[in-house]
Amino acid sequence: MPGISYEDFVDTGYLPSDSDLVCEFAIEPAAGLDMVDAAGRVASESSNGTWATLDVSEDVVDLSATAFRIEDGEIAVAYPRDLFEGGNMAQILSCIAGNIMGMKAVDAIRLLDVRWPEAIVETFRGPQFGSAVKSEFLDAGDRPALATVPKPKVGLTTDDHVEIARRAWLGGIDLLKDDENLTNQSFNGFEDRLTHTLEMRDRVEEETGDSKGYLVNITANADEMKRRADLVAAQGGDFVMVDVVTTGWAAVASVREHTDDLDVAIHAHRAMHAAFDRVENHGVAMRVLAQIARLVGVDHIHTGTANLGKLANEDTVGINDWLADDLYGLNDVLPVASGGLHPGTVKPLLDRIGTNVMIQAGGGVHGHPDGTEAGARAFRQAVDAYRDDVSPDEYAEDHPELAAALDNWGTHTPR
Ligand SMILES: O=C(O)[C@H](O)COP(=O)(O)O
Numbered sequence: 303m304p305g306i307s308y309e310d311f312v313d314t315g316y317l318p319s320d321s322d323l324v325c326e327f328a329i330e331p332a333a334g335l336d337m338v339d340a341a342g343r344v345a346s347e348s349s350n351g352t353w354a355t356l357d358v359s360e361d362v363v364d365l366s367a368t369a370f371r372i373e374d375g376e377i378a379v380a381y382p383r384d385l386f387e388g389g390n391m392a393q394i395l396s397c398i399a400g401n402i403m404g405m406k407a408v409d410a411i412r413l414l415d416v417r418w419p420e421a422i423v424e425t426f427r428g429p430q431f432g433s434a435v436k437s438e439f440l441d442a443g444d445r446p447a448l449a450t451v452p453k454p455k456v457g458l459t460t461d462d463h464v465e466i467a468r469r470a471w472l473g474g475i476d477l478l479k480d481d482e483n484l485t486n487q488s489f490n491g492f493e494d495r496l497t498h499t500l501e502m503r504d505r506v507e508e509e510t511g512d513s514k515g516y517l518v519n520i521t522a523n524a525d526e527m528k529r530r531a532d533l534v535a536a537q538g539g540d541f542v543m544v545d546v547v548t549t550g551w552a553a554v555a556s557v558r559e560h561t562d563d564l565d566v567a568i569h570a571h572r573a574m575h576a577a578f579d580r581v582e583n584h585g586v587a588m589r590v591l592a593q594i595a596r597l598v599g600v601d602h603i604h605t606g607t608a609n610l611g612k613l614a615n616e617d618t619v620g621i622n623d624w625l626a627d628d629l630y631g632l633n634d635v636l637p638v639a640s641g642g643l644h645p646g647t648v649k650p651l652l653d654r655i656g657t658n659v660m661i662q663a664g665g666g667v668h669g670h671p672d673g674t675e676a677g678a679r680a681f682r683q684a685v686d687a688y689r690d691d692v693s694p695d696e697y698a699e700d701h702p703e704l705a706a707a708l709d710n711w712g713t714h715t716p717r
């Protein structure tokens with residue numbers, strides 16, 4: 303079989319087959335190696351090779367990857383379908399983003415993009431609802447869904463949390479979201495928070511006639527997440543939230559499998575993603591993390607704010623487009639813009655990312671000079687102004703909450 307020595311893993315005449323999984327990497331070869339040497343080592347270590355030349359018997363299945371394009375510091379590597387266990391994202395990542403991330407043959411390596419073949423895509427569940435949550439669970443089918451995160455992010459008692467939820471929903475917010483580090487701590491236990499927040503949701507829905515949602519953070523070990531998801535469903539919740547990077551994709555897959563019968567959508571917070579994607583020449587691009595999230599089957603995921611918020615971003619627009627594109631019939635994923643947004647950033651944000659999104663503000667709602675309900679109204683008014691094609695300043699003339707928000711923050715991008 304070929305592929306026993308790393309040189310055998312490069313073939314610039316190779317044409318990937320439809321079933322090959324193709325990865326694009328940016329690589330910086332270590333001193334003394336050229337791009338071809340480094341490409342061979344990457345393809346080898348990420349499929350079936352090692353540093354030494356192997357003498358392999360005929361009955362070993364050939365699962366070698368092939369580096370077939372090498373140009374301008376980037377390489378493309380094709381992997382045979384049978385290298386991978388279908389439906390097992392952990393195993394796939396142990397190949398395409400595994401040992402190669404630390405191998406000394408490259409000073410830096412970044413997984414930029416993946417072409418997922420149908421033969422792999424069909425082994426994953428994908429999202430149960432995707433962007434359909436906006437009309438299926440909410441009244442936001444024709445506009446961005448609006449979410450808020452109670453602040454301070456931890457420390458509020460359950461009663462405080464529920465009161466903030468009430469004010470935010472009454473002000474026009476669709477979704478109340480737990481923060482990424484709020485799970486089941488002593489000051490605000492999961493079960494009480496779930497019960498009382500959903501009771502409040504029902505009261506507000508009755509009062510306003512609008513559908514409201516609660517993204518309760520079930521992040522924990524996999525079995526506990528499943529137990530918490532059961533509680534959410536039993537109490538009439540429509541959403542669970544999972545910190546998908548910190549829990550790991552195998553745990554997310556367990557939640558996705560479990561929620562198939564529960565009729566609840568999965569909101570993915572990406573806390574810790576920047577450990578993989580912030581250093582520009584190394585790691586795994588957010589684009590790939592978003593692809594993984596779609597395959598595993600989350601319904602919404604944070605994809606950044608197109609550089610209009612407080613967190614560093616990659617190509618939010620390109621990622622959002624990928625999440626909306628056809629992928630062998632898999633549902634789409636609703637992109638979530640969050641992190642440092644406020645009413646003054648709504649127009650430039652929607653100009654960049656469109657309206658089939660969820661937009662979310664914590665500080666930009668609760669930090670409003672007149673409090674949470676006014677902040678929620680201002681956030682909603684900024685979206686209504688956009689819908690009516692009226693400038694925020696003009697809309698603010700007869701919407702005092704928006705006027706106060708714009709006076710306070712202008713169009714400032716926070717840090
Ligand atoms: O989890 C999030 O997305 C953030 O808590 C948003 O908070 P901010 O709007 O205050 O930055």
Ligand SMILES: [Mg+2]
Nearest residue numbers: 451455481482
């Ligand atoms: Mg947060």
